[in-house]
Amino acid sequence: MNQNLKWKAIFILIVVLICFYGLFGLPSFPTSWSQLVDNFSSRMQLGLDLRGGSHLVLQVQVQEAIGTHCDQTHDELIDQLHKQNITVGEVDRLSNTQILVKNVTPSQTGAFQSLVQDQFPDFGVGPAPGEQSGFLLTMKPTVVSDIEQRTMDQSLDTIRRRITGLGLKEPNVAPTGRGQDEILVELPGEGDPTRAKQVIQAGGQLKFQLVLDDNAYPSEAAALAAHSGVLPQDSQLLPGTSATGDQSGGQVWWLLSRAPIITGADLRDANPGPNPQQPGFYEVHFSVSTAAAKRFGPFTGSNIGHRMAVVLDNQVQSAPVINGRIDDQGEIEGNFTQDSAKDLSLILNAGALPASIKYIEERTIGPSLGADSIREGVQASIASLIAVWIFLMVYYRLSGINAVVALLLNLIILIAFMAISGATLTLPGIAGVVLTIGMGVDSNVLVFERIREELRNGKANPSAVDIGFDKAFLTIIDTHITTLVSAAFLFLFGTGPVKGFAITLTIGLLANLFTSVYVSRVIFDWHLSRMGREAELSI
Amino acid sequence: MEFFHAPNIDWMGKAKYFATLSACLLIIGGVAAFMHNGLHYGIDFKGGAMVIVRFSSAPPISQIRAALDAAGLKNNEVTSSSDISNANSKNDVMIRVEQGSEGEDALNAAKATIVSALEKNFGAPSSSNPDFNSVVTTDLANYLTRRDPLVLGTAAGDRYTQVAQALIDARDKNHGGIVADFSELSNVSGVTPAVIDALKSGYSLNRFSITESQVVGPTVGAQLRRQAILATLYALAGMLIYVAIRFEWIYGAAAVIAVFHDVLITLGFFCLFYNKFEISLTVIAALLTLVGYSMNDTIVIFDRVRENLRLMRREKLSVIINRSINQTLSRTILTSGLTFLTVFLLFVFGGQVLRSFSFAMVVGVVVGTYSSFGIAAPIVVIWNKWRGQGVTAPVASSADKRAERRLAEARR
Numbered sequence: 001m002n003q004n005l006k007w008k009a010i011f012i013l014i015v016v017l018i019c020f021y022g023l024f025g026l027p028s029f030p031t032s033w034s035q036l037v038d039n040f041s042s043r044m045q046l047g048l049d050l051r052g053g054s055h056l057v058l059q060v061q062v063q064e065a066i067g068t069h070c071d072q073t074h075d076e077l078i079d080q081l082h083k084q085n086i087t088v089g090e091v092d093r094l095s096n097t098q099i100l101v102k103n104v105t106p107s108q109t110g111a112f113q114s115l116v117q118d119q120f121p122d123f124g125v126g127p128a129p130g131e132q133s134g135f136l137l138t139m140k141p142t143v144v145s146d147i148e149q150r151t152m153d154q155s156l157d158t159i160r161r162r163i164t165g166l167g168l169k170e171p172n173v174a175p176t177g178r179g180q181d182e183i184l185v186e187l188p189g190e191g192d193p194t195r196a197k198q199v200i201q202a203g204g205q206l207k208f209q210l211v212l213d214d215n216a217y218p219s220e221a222a223a224l225a226a227h228s229g230v231l232p233q234d235s236q237l238l239p240g241t242s243a244t245g246d247q248s249g250g251q252v253w254w255l256l257s258r259a260p261i262i263t264g265a266d267l268r269d270a271n272p273g274p275n276p277q278q279p280g281f282y283e284v285h286f287s288v289s290t291a292a293a294k295r296f297g298p299f300t301g302s303n304i305g306h307r308m309a310v311v312l313d314n315q316v317q318s319a320p321v322i323n324g325r326i327d328d329q330g331e332i333e334g335n336f337t338q339d340s341a342k343d344l345s346l347i348l349n350a351g352a353l354p355a356s357i358k359y360i361e362e363r364t365i366g367p368s369l370g371a372d373s374i375r376e377g378v379q380a381s382i383a384s385l386i387a388v389w390i391f392l393m394v395y396y397r398l399s400g401i402n403a404v405v406a407l408l409l410n411l412i413i414l415i416a417f418m419a420i421s422g423a424t425l426t427l428p429g430i431a432g433v434v435l436t437i438g439m440g441v442d443s444n445v446l447v448f449e450r451i452r453e454e455l456r457n458g459k460a461n462p463s464a465v466d467i468g469f470d471k472a473f474l475t476i477i478d479t480h481i482t483t484l485v486s487a488a489f490l491f492l493f494g495t496g497p498v499k500g501f502a503i504t505l506t507i508g509l510l511a512n513l514f515t516s517v518y519v520s521r522v523i524f525d526w527h528l529s530r531m532g533r534e535a536e537l538s539i
Numbered sequence: 540m541e542f543f544h545a546p547n548i549d550w551m552g553k554a555k556y557f558a559t560l561s562a563c564l565l566i567i568g569g570v571a572a573f574m575h576n577g578l579h580y581g582i583d584f585k586g587g588a589m590v591i592v593r594f595s596s597a598p599p600i601s602q603i604r605a606a607l608d609a610a611g612l613k614n615n616e617v618t619s620s621s622d623i624s625n626a627n628s629k630n631d632v633m634i635r636v637e638q639g640s641e642g643e644d645a646l647n648a649a650k651a652t653i654v655s656a657l658e659k660n661f662g663a664p665s666s667s668n669p670d671f672n673s674v675v676t677t678d679l680a681n682y683l684t685r686r687d688p689l690v691l692g693t694a695a696g697d698r699y700t701q702v703a704q705a706l707i708d709a710r711d712k713n714h715g716g717i718v719a720d721f722s723e724l725s726n727v728s729g730v731t732p733a734v735i736d737a738l739k740s741g742y743s744l745n746r747f748s749i750t751e752s753q754v755v756g757p758t759v760g761a762q763l764r765r766q767a768i769l770a771t772l773y774a775l776a777g778m779l780i781y782v783a784i785r786f787e788w789i790y791g792a793a794a795v796i797a798v799f800h801d802v803l804i805t806l807g808f809f810c811l812f813y814n815k816f817e818i819s820l821t822v823i824a825a826l827l828t829l830v831g832y833s834m835n836d837t838i839v840i841f842d843r844v845r846e847n848l849r850l851m852r853r854e855k856l857s858v859i860i861n862r863s864i865n866q867t868l869s870r871t872i873l874t875s876g877l878t879f880l881t882v883f884l885l886f887v888f889g890g891q892v893l894r895s896f897s898f899a900m901v902v903g904v905v906v907g908t909y910s911s912f913g914i915a916a917p918i919v920v921i922w923n924k925w926r927g928q929g930v931t932a933p934v935a936s937s938a939d940k941r942a943e944r945r946l947a948e949a950r951r
Contacts, residue, residue: 365619372601381889432828438832438874486778
């Protein structure tokens with residue numbers, strides 16, 4: 001064997017070894033047969049249609065979102081009434097959709113009504129039953145259904161982004177139920193969905209608020225006592241763990257300025273990273289948008305020495321002292337592990353849920369294609385693959401073996417790269433495999449037919465093989481690049497299953513270029529180097 | 540072994556027949572689509588009803604699927620499913636079917652169809668009495684009060700409610716939600732043989748009961764649907780541009796037209812043989828595969844045309860194309876034959892769920908191969924004739940010329 005050929009053979013061997021390592025060697029090197037099988041089944045990620053998974057039904061508390069809108073209107077209304085000097089009695093939020101205004105000064109009735117009509121078009125205004133000069137503001141039904149719709153859409157979107165961010169590929173997220181407020185989430189794989197549930201459920205409302213009293217209080221009562229029973233205007237008390245970051249996690253209370261400096265909406269990006277001060281712990285690095293940085297910079301600059309609280313879902317995560325001006329980068333510290341820091345960044349990046357959610361059902365489900373039909377499909381595929389191989393060996397004799405090796409290697413590389421990259425295999429993905437196999441057969445046939453043609457034209461074996469590969473290569477490159485171009489577009493613009501198809505197709509086609517051109521050529525050259533010049537090429 | 544040796548067929552001379560054939564196929568498909576009320580979105584895209592059925596023993600999934608198919612509930616999804624917090628649910632089956640329209644009535648209709656389909660296969664109740672396995676406490680209590688098996692008369696009070704509750708509890712907690720025989724309930728507290736007799740004459744026992752039913756929205760929402768369609772169109776445009784750069788723009792256009800032709804004919808065949816065409820993720824995967832396959836086949840022929848254009852500069856384009864098709868015929872028959880064999884075996888033995896996928900592939904492989912010489916090649920010929928360039932059509936970039944020189948040297 002000549003040197004050049006030897007190196008090529010070694011290169012091919014290395015590729016095959018890497019593939020086998022990717023399939024069987026991870027996460028830990030197998031020392032027993034069962035470990036090997038475990039490794040393989042944990043590397044191959046099968047989708048919902050092939051393996052099944054968890055089926056969760058959750059309910060979005062839509063009323064909360066409506067209530068929040070009512071709250072905001074209530075506060076704004078009081079504000080506006082002050083500003084326009086309209087004197088009224090009590091302003092009560094009666095329910096999620098109703099606000100009662102008592103004792104509007106009779107001479108200001110007109111002003112009051114036009115204020116509501118101009119500034120609060122979401123509410124209809126009418127006389128309040130049982131009140132002399134009171135008015136009842138009722139949220140319009142169109143607005144209510146509008147908020148409901150928006151809340152559902154946002155929840156669907158956020159949940160979808162959060163789950164996808166977890167690395168659970170190709171989940172199903174769909175609205176469900178008769179109440180118009182339920183969402184069905186299906187996660188592939190049999191693993192425990194606890195972590196996914198936590199991430200879905202987390203609120204993710206982030207605020208940065210200035211700490212008014214630099215020291216935390218051990219209890220709510222202590223905080224009230226320090227201010228002789230009345231909290232300062234526009235302030236709020238929120239619980240948190242003690243600032244020293246000790247693990248005991250004793251609860252403390254912080255007095256904060258109510259208005260947030262920046263919120264989660266101002267975040268541009270959040271990423272987990274190790275905490276340099278506390279080895280073994282993690283923190284979340286964030287960067288804020290340019291617009292928010294313009295507020296954040298001057299604010300932190302003029303509050304050096306004060307504490308700023310990082311508040312997540314009304315819980316103080318940490319309250320570090322501002323040591324210098326922060327423009328657009330910062331950290332959230334807390335006793336995070338690697339996973340919880342990762343989850344928090346994920347939640348911050350995906351945005352907050354507009355309302356909280358409740359789980360109402362949790363089931364495990366089998367593969368949606370049905371275990372029986374998958375078995376039949378696999379059997380039929382193996383049978384047809386073997387039929388193709390037998391035919392190739394009959395039709396092309398010894399060279400057919402070459403094609404069989406190339407196709408087999410193609411499949412191994414394809415499956416190994418799917419396993420290594422952690423891509424999920426679903427039925428559309430298998431369609432990509434079918435197309436790959438079809439094009440793999442075609443590449444081999446193209447090469448062999450060309451070699452036969454050259455032999456018919458009276459070429460000697462080596463030059464027939466040479467020209468055959470050269471000419472077929474042009475065609476193979478054109479067909480493969482055309483299909484790769486389409487796969488690239490499908491990957492870039494497609495979602496879920498379309499993307500899965502594109503991924504397997506891309507890996508398969510690249511593997512095919514390697515096996516049917518490079519590997520097959522090496523085998524031919526090796527064979528030619530061993531046979532006599534005048535012997536007939538078995539093709 | 541060899542099938543074809545130097546065939547000499549005048550393909551372009553038959554372009555008229557090909558055009559007629561394609562037109563016929565398209566019209567037949569179009570009529571079938573129109574008659575059967577065209578293309579439907581499947582459950583993935585449109586949503587449907589989800590019903591959970593509890594069985595008394597391990598459920599035969601494929602039998603259930605066949606039963607639903609026979610009842611006209613095509614495109615169903617049947618999968619095993621169990622509630623994590625309920626140990627009785629280990630024999631649950633989750634069935635998803637399409638719904639004609641939205642709302643409660645449609646859900647109930649779907650439920651009724653499922654029940655009747657299952658009854659046909661898993662034994663209808665022995666009488667027309669209501670099913671004990673799906674009865675609720677109040678109904679059972681009312682029935683017992685009416686029958687009064689304990690002969691309590693007006694002194695019954697809430698006694699029968701207690702008995703009913705005990706029976707339902709026994710059914711759900713001790714028997715996994717499904718009772719196979721009323722005698723299983725004889726040791727429930729307060730139950731006498733008279734009560735069992737009353738149950739026997741008033742209720743039947745089904746092997747299954749519906750525990751839950753609800754409407755499920757589409758897993759592929761409108762936005763994702765739009766994205767999938769856009770992605771496919773972009774992919775087609777990308778292929779057109781690549782082929783246009785490597786060959787000439789008319790070659791790219793011809794290849795893309797052929798792909799459209801193939802997709803339309805495949806959809807037509809679907810409507811013809813399946814009455815309606817359900818657009819599901821499975822079928823979309825098949826169509827994407829077919830697009831790739833058809834494109835591959837067309838490019839192989841075009842590639843040969845490009846090569847022959849350089850070798851036979853004086854020949855008419857139609858002659859060159861004929862020659863190219865003939866030269867690649869052996870390869871075409873082999874590749875298509877083998878691919879056809881693969882998908883045909885999948886169609887026959889691959890199980891019922893994969894059938895719509897493999898059907899699209901079987902039709903697609905045949906049509907995709909045919910369209911390369913029947914549609915794409917004639918388009919190029921006709922276009923060049925129309926432009927008055929029927930004699931020769933130069934296609935060669937400088938890179939191609941270099942490759943050609945290299946090949947010429949290699950040949951020497």
